[in-house]
Amino acid sequence: MVCKLSTRLMNICVASFCKVQQLEKAEAVIVDAIRLGTLPDVVTYNTLVAAYCRFVDLDAGYSVLHRMREADIYPNVVTYNSLIAGASNHCLLSRCLDLFDEMIKMGIPPDVWSYNTLMHCFFRLGKPEEANKVFQDIVTSKLSPCSTTFNTMLNGLCKNGYTANALMLFRSLQRHGFIPQLLTYNILIDGLCKSGWLRAARTILKELGKSGLSPNANTYTTVMKYCFRARQFEEGIEVFHEMKDKGYTYDAFAYCTVSSAFAKTGRLEEAYRCFELMVEKGIELDIVSYNILVNMYCIEGRLEEVYDLLYEIEEAGLKCDQYTHTTLIDGLCRAGNIDGALKHLKYMDTLGFDSNLVAYNCMVDRLCKAGYTNNALKIFETMEVKDCITYTSLVHNLCKERRFLHASKLLQACLNRGMKVRRPTQRVVVKGLHRSGLYSEARMLQSKIRVAKFCTD
C-alpha cells in the first residue's frame, strides 16, 4: 500500500515536470524514487513517452519504449497512442500506420483515441478522404465516437475546405442529441470565418451565446482576428475591450493578433504599444511573436535592426523558421534590396524547409510591383512549385503593362492546373484582350474559364 502510494506520488511529480518541459528533472525524480525503493510503472513511462514525443521527437519517445521493455514493463494502448500522436505531430504518416500494425501484433487493440489521432494526422496532411474513412470506421465500429472524434472531424473538414460538410455534420449531430462544447463552437467559428462564411459564423456565435456556455479567450481572439481582416477595426477593438471587461487576461495569441493587425494597416505606433504591453506583462516571446516584430521592423525599413533581432532570437534559444526568413525576404524586397533578397532566398533554400513557396511569391510580387516584371518572370520559370497567388501576381502586373496575351497564357496555365483564380482577376484579362482587339484569344480564355468553373463546381 505504501509502495503504491509513493508510485502515485512519483507519477504526479513526473507529470508536473513533463508538463513544463523539464524532462531532466522528471528523469531525476525517477532516479531518486528508484534509489528509495519505488519502481516506475507503466503510467510513469507513458508520461515520459508523451513528453519526449511532444518536446523532442518520435525517436526519443521510442527510446523510452525500449527502456520500459528492459524494465519488464509492458506498453499499453496509452503508450502507443502517445507514440502515434508523436508521429502525427511530425506528419509522419507511415510511422503512424506502422505503430498501428505494431500494437495490433502485440495484442493491444487500438481504441477511439488512437483512431482520433490517425484521423487528425490524415487531415493535417491534406488527405480528407482517408480521414473520412477513419471517421466512418469509428462510427460504424464498436468503438463509440467521443466528442473529440466529432471536434476533430469538424476541424479537419473546415481546414480542408469542406466547410459546407462541416456545417451539415454539425447540424446532423445536434439533431442526434450531440451537445456542442465550447471547443466545438470555437472550431466552427474559426473554420467558417476562414472560408469567408461570415454570416454563418455569426449565427454560430449567437448560438454559443444562447447555449449557456461563455466564450473564452480563444473565441475572442478568433473573432477579433476576423474583424481586423475584414477591416472592421472599431468592431475588433470593441471585442478586445469586451474581452478585458469580462476579465480574460490577454495571452500571447491575443496580443499578437492585435499588434499584427495594427502593423498591417500602417498603425505602427499602436502595434508597438500593444507589443510592449505584452512584454510588460512578462509574457515570454516565442518565435511567432518575434516574427511579428520582425515584420514590424521590415514595414518600417529598419532592416539593420532585423539582423540584430535574428541574433536575439537565436540567443533566446529559439530557432528562426520559414516565417522569419520569408518576412525578411519580403522586407528586403520592399526596401528595394532585390540582390539581398535573392541571396537570402538562396540561403533559405539550403535550410531544408518544407516549402519556400511564400518566399518566392513575395519575390515575384514585389518585383512586379516595382516594375521588374521580366525579372519576376525569370524567377517564376525557376520555381518548382507554384500556386494561384504566384499566377495572380504575374497576371495582374502583366495586365498593368498591357501584356494581355502573356497574361492570358499564364491564366490558362493556372486554370489547366486546377487552381482557382478570383473572378476580378479573370475579368481584368478578358476585358484587356477585348480592348486590344484580341477577340479569338478572349473567346478561348472564356471557354477555359467555363470549363474550369464546371470542373470545380
Place this chain on the structure above:
DNA sequence: TCTACGAACT
C-alpha cells in the same frame, strides 16, 4: 499517463 481550437510571411 494519450488525441481535438485561437497569433506570424504574398
